[in-house]
Amino acid sequence: MTPPLPTRAALPDALLDRPQWVGWRTQTTGGNETKLPLDVTGGYASATDASTWTTFDEAVAAVEEGEADGVGFVFTDDDPYVGVALDACRDAETGTTEDWAQVIVDRLDSYTEVDPSGTGYRVIVRGSLPPDGDRTGGLELYERARFLPVTGDRVDGTPGEVADRTAELTAIYRAYVQPGESVSEQPPEAEPPKHSASLAAVETPGNDLTDDQVVTRASNGPNGLQFRRLWEGDTTPYDSHDDADRALCSILAFWTGGDPQQMDRLFRDSGLYRNKWDGAYVADGVPYGEQTIAEAIEQASEFYDPSGFSSAVRRTASGHDSDDTGDGGDTDRDRRAGNSTRPGSKDDGGQADHSGGRTDRLTELQDRVDTLLEENERLREELDEERERRRVLEAEVDDEDDGGWSLFDWFK
Structure with a gap:
């Protein structure tokens, strides 16, 4: 359900005066709902590109014209504002608030509104954040390069303007976000973190791709742009850093064949990696990173298969993996292990040579695909x-134009 548009009367003047507004539209990616920032034309906006932002009134007009579902405010290094997001802490029907969230709302005592989900x-607030970490559990702090959907649904009893709360922000950061801390209690030190049972129980096919090959293929795949942004640490299109983590793990689950160790290794090399991956615990004392990987694997409907027999391995209703050839025979894993007695095997009347020739051809084609992917990446x-060079040249031309020289002045 899309929330009603905020009015000028409902929002702080300090925010209305700044041309740091964008539209947003809800999009479901990998089973997760995200809010994508949009400019006034309906194209994608960026929390780091001021040319894609606009005024509040123009952002509202874009929504009214159907270009977006709602409006949002962009936080930058050039403004003194910090956004504090408290997620999954409110009953949308009754308005009942969890104690930890109410404590933070009361302590900050600044402009507060209900988020688009109602939960x-x-x-x-005005203030600044310490340099390390910005999220734990259901709490996230925004200071720069992020946009926040704005509803104007102000909470009764909270101020209508933005208050200076630097000291309060620092106290909240130390209590909740500082590395090693969490909104929910961590397990006792005497009880070591448990490894997710899901990681050990879920059977996945895996594959032989190296880490570099996974990154290359994911970068050039159908959702390559999404992967590259996530790999570089861009969380702009997502409601939270956690949502971005889940989106990246979903992509990694496919390309690694659901190999949890490789997924973990790759995630740690990405721009999304942060202290919470190892230090924040969820249910049953499972580290946040392990749980995120387990969920991505469990929710995957298919995995990438680099062999020539199929392009993907699908998971059956029973949770096991099967090849996607549709013949109901042995799995690709069995074939690679040499356990198949399908036509062309050594037990099939000596036709192995034909099968071997086909495999060689498929291997040759796969090598060709790899070469083309590398060439595409180079190009x-x-x-x-080249785009950067042109931007530099255009900037130099603009500087020359600003210098005041002209042919007409020379004739004078």
Whole structure:
């Protein structure tokens, strides 16, 4: 359900005066709902590109014209504001608030509104954050390069303007977000973290791709742009860093064949990796990173298969993996292990040579695909360099124009 548009009367003047507004639209990606920032034309906006932002009135007009579902405010290094998101802490029907969230709302005592889902709050204050970490559990702090959907549904009893709360922010950060801390209690030190049973129980096919090959193929795959942004640590299109973590793990689950160790290794190399991956615990004392990987594997409907027999391995209703050839025979894993007696095997009347020739051809084609992917990546890098060169040249031309020289002045 899309919340009603906020009015100027419902929002703090300090925010209305700044041209840091965007539209947003809800999109479901990998089973997760995200809010994508949009400019006034309906194209994608960026929390780091001011040319895609606009005024509050123009953002509202874009929503009224059907270009977006709602409006949001972008936090930057050039403004003094911090957004505090409290997620999954409010009953949308009764308005009942969890104790930990109510404590934070009361302590910050600044402009506070109900979020678009009705299940959380957004508090906006003036202040600054310590440099390390910005989220734990259901609490997230925004200071720069993020946008926050704005509803104007102000919580009764909270101020209508943005208050200076630097000291309070620091206290909340130390109590909840500082590395090693969590909104929910961590397990006792005497009880070591448990490994997720899901990681050991779920059977996945895996594959032989190296880490570099996984990154290359994911970067050039159908959702390559999404993967590259996540890999670089861009959480802009997502409601929270946690949502971005889940989206990246969903992609990694496919390309690694659901190999949890490889997924973990790759995630740690990505721009999304943070202290919470190892230090925040969820149900039953399972580390946040392990649980996120387990959920991604369990929710995956298919895995990438680099062999020539199929392009993906699908999971059956029973949770086991099967090849996607549709013949109901042995799995690809069995074939690679040499346990198949399908036509072309050594037990099939000596036709192994034909099967071997086909396999060689498929291997040759796969090598060709790998070469083309590498060439595509090289060309993409060259294109990025050329675009940067053109931006520099255009900037130099603009500087010359600003210098005041003109042909007409010379004739004078």
